[in-house]
Amino acid sequence: MTGTDEPRPMNELLLTPDQIRDAAARMAEILVGYESSLEERPVLPELDRTALRRILDEPWPEQGRPIATLFDEFEALIVPNSAHIAHPRYLAYVLASPHGLSPFAEALSAALNQSASIWTLSPAANAIEQTVLRWLAELFGFPSDAIGHITSGGSMANLVALQAARDRKLGADARAKGLQGGHAPFRVYTSTEVHGSVDKAISMLGLGTDHLQRIAVDDAFRIRVDLLAEQIQLDRAAGFEPMCVVASAGTVTTGAFDPLPELAALCSREGLWLHVDGAYGALGVLCSRISPRLAGVEHADSIALDPHKLLFNSLEAGCVLIRDREQARQSFGQTSSYIARNTDPDLIDFTDYGPQLSRSIKAFKVWWGIRAFGRGAYQRTLDRLLDLAHSMGEAVEAHPSLELLAPVTFTAVCFRHRGLDEAGNAALLRALLDSGIAYLGPARVQGAAGLRACFTNLRTTDADIDTVLAAVTRIGDELASG
Ligand SMILES: Cc1ncc(COP(=O)(O)O)c(C=O)c1O
Incomplete structure (x- = not known):
């Protein structure tokens, strides 16, 4: 694949212009072939154990190999041993087939390798992410000063939002004292239909899944707000501190939407954070048949949604939106002597609003x-x-x-x-x-x-x-x- 008269690249880990062209042409060929062969493939492969064993047992190679052989191997071994998520009869879980520009956006993002942490490492990417977030926030009637970021997925979006909720309840000492500042135990409320990522978030935040109160649902699988209100009172009387309600906008099993206006009113009366887990269904807001079910979402304190689901992006692209920018900064903002910061009228440091420092430009494929x-x-x-x-x-x-x-x-x-x-x-x-x-x-x-x-x-x-x-x-x- 290498052009004979070409200058060597600066480093042996880099490709020559001809190698880049050949690799791109081969990739295009693979993409076209994959698209046209999808239907004939079994959705789930009959596993070639010998091939998998070869991958599992291969020692770290001393010598490199011709790039063309890696593409050959991709076609011969990787594709046939993959689950074909893009196959028309792949209908499991909530995992979308990606839109056609995803592979190109991913490749170009990798070439630029911007770190969407501080804006100086990613100026254009920063503007892109802010724009995508603004578009998404507008869909839900969130204010223009709401903050968020593109996450790895809905699970991370739920975790980030619930950390902001927890920290608001903990108050100014949240970062320093954590859960050890002598507060009454917190309680989080959700329905029996909640997604498991909320359990995980509750345990990662040290709140304890015993304190996740799962309220029964009605015949349409929507949380019973009357029972929720009762439980909050019972918990207060028993010495617990109600912290947050996690509503579902699209429950993972049946796709039910909790009654957001009633939940927003209850949360406002009780002083609770309202988080909407819309990883599955929030983007239904784009569709007039579904958008009425999201009425009230504009009152939420935070929303998790998943552009890698109903915006059809390749993995990964989730999103968290948080109404209170200052709370997000209090939860995640941090300065370090080894990172130089510059303030800018237009660009922001996303690392101040979420747990990650280095982050890829996940917003790019969403934007494209x-x-x-x-x-x-x-x-x-x-x-x-x-x-x-x-x-x-x-x-x-x-x-x-x-x-x-x-x-x-x-x-x-x-x-x-x-x-x-x-x-x-x-x-x-x-x-x-x-x-x-x-x-x-x-x-x-x-x-x-x-x-x-x-x-x-x-x-x-x-x-x-x-x-x-x-x-x-x-x-x-x-x-x-x-
Ligand atoms: C309702 C709900 N919440 C959260 C998640 C987790 O999202 P992710 O898989 O992007 O982490 C899912 C995933 O299907 C979901 O359906």
Whole structure:
């Protein structure tokens, strides 16, 4: 791949211009080939254990190898042993297929390698991240002086927001004394449908998951605000200090939206931080069929959302928005003798508003996607995904062997095979994955276990739904008949 007359690069870890051109051409070829072969691939590969063993056992090589062989290996070993998240019948979890500019944005970000920590290390990236944050904040009616940053994902966004919530309750001593300043134990409130990342955040923040109060939900899987209000009073009477309510905008299993206006009113009365975990559903705000469910979000103290979900960016791109910029700075701001700071009228040091110092320019792919495709493309895509979920829901309801576990209200369809018990439905899911036809996830709804299809995929069609349901019913019927 190396041009013979080319000057050597400055360092042997760098590429010559010809090597760069060859690598880029090869990458383009791989991308085109991958796109056109997706449908023929099994969604989940039949693992080539020998190939994986070779990767696992390889010692650190003494000598380099021709770059072309790495690309060969990528095609021959890596792609066939990967889960094909972009496959039209990949419908598991809440993991979107990335928009078409993601690989290019990632590559160019890597070339610039800006550290989105202090603005002097990343001036243009800084402006881009601020702009993306402004656009996102505007979607939720957040004030122009709200702060946030692009995170690795919703889990980190929840953690960052809950740290700001905790520190506000701890007061001025939060950084110095932490939880050891003699406060009454804090309580955090959420619904039984909460995502596990909130548990993790609570334990990482030293609050203790025993102090995460999971309030029952109504028939639509929305938190019961009456029970929440009662629990807060009970906890106060028992000597606890209520700290925060974590509402869900799109619960992970069924996609339910908690009643934000009532929660905002309650939090305001009780002096509690309202955090909205919108990792799955907050970006539904772009779609007129969903946006009314986000009414009230403008009163939240913080929001977690995930551009790597419903804005279809490659991993990773989450986002946290915090209304109180000063609180975020108190939680995370830090000066160090080994980092020079310059103030600027337009640019900011993101490291003051989150836990990381070095950070990649995750905002770049989000910015490019929004500007390349425009708002309408995202709105139409979300509409389409809702349509797909509804038509799968109708097909499940119409099928004698299948039963919906919850009404379809967002992009998730939870269902079970009627002829199989819990273990049988789990076996059905395993067999479906083994077949390579489709990748769905598990679901447990009000105690009943089944399967879950989540529509966050740019390539899924109605025909794919027919294929998925034909496979599910065939496998399920076979299992049911022993
Ligand atoms: C409701 C909810 N919250 C948080 C998360 C965690 O987000 P991430 O996987 O980006 O960390 C998810 C992920 O699916 C989610 O659905």
